Amino acid sequence: MMAPVFAHGQLRLYLLSLLESGPKHGYELITALSDRFGGTYRPSAGTIYPRLARLEEEGLVTRYDEERKSTYALTESGYAELDARRDDLASLEQGITESVRERASQVREDVRGSMSDLRADLAAAARQARESAVPYTPVSSDPRTVSHVHWVEAEQVLQRFRDELRADLRRADAQGGVERLTVDTLRTVLDSARDAVRGTLR
Numbered sequence: 001m002m003a004p005v006f007a008h009g010q011l012r013l014y015l016l017s018l019l020e021s022g023p024k025h026g027y028e029l030i031t032a033l034s035d036r037f038g039g040t041y042r043p044s045a046g047t048i049y050p051r052l053a054r055l056e057e058e059g060l061v062t063r064y065d066e067e068r069k070s071t072y073a074l075t076e077s078g079y080a081e082l083d084a085r086r087d088d089l090a091s092l093e094q095g096i097t098e099s100v101r102e103r104a105s106q107v108r109e110d111v112r113g114s115m116s117d118l119r120a121d122l123a124a125a126a127r128q129a130r131e132s133a134v135p136y137t138p139v140s141s142d143p144r145t146v147s148h149v150h151w152v153e154a155e156q157v158l159q160r161f162r163d164e165l166r167a168d169l170r171r172a173d174a175q176g177g178v179e180r181l182t183v184d185t186l187r188t189v190l191d192s193a194r195d196a197v198r199g200t201l202r
Contacts, residue, residue, distance in 0.1 A: 011047075013089060015055065016055070018032050019072060023073035033048075038100055040180075042179070060077050111184060111188065122196040
């Protein structure tokens, strides 16, 4: 169980610091926070927008509505708040650096454990598939023809997997959801699947 990312009031201060470089949409702030944490933390819209609304009420940010998006920018009071809390911000940045290190370590351990279980499941599935395979009665007795039929079927399975997962990744990317953990998990899963399939080849 990971500890909370921000203590009380810290996210409020960090949102102000993210706006110091210029106006941003709420989605850009969410993405900037995710990038700062190396993908190990991504705040929800339900976490960010109420805080932005509170900052607006306090007169620290102003909101500009354009089409279906709202842009947030610091006011003079917002800049003054940041200037008055530079020491707090420096301490917060140091805490974030330590939190990123701890969360990344925990994520690696979680992935390592999950992948170990997955490798065992894949090996067991491959073994069961070999043991329970129904004898195939080919139309042709030519081993080369039978092998080619199986090769074509394997290619189709592989292509379907690739197409479906690529569509999922593109959809996630459009929503800003592809993170380092996704890439690491994909690489480990595919490496394990490759080894399991190779174990069935002669």
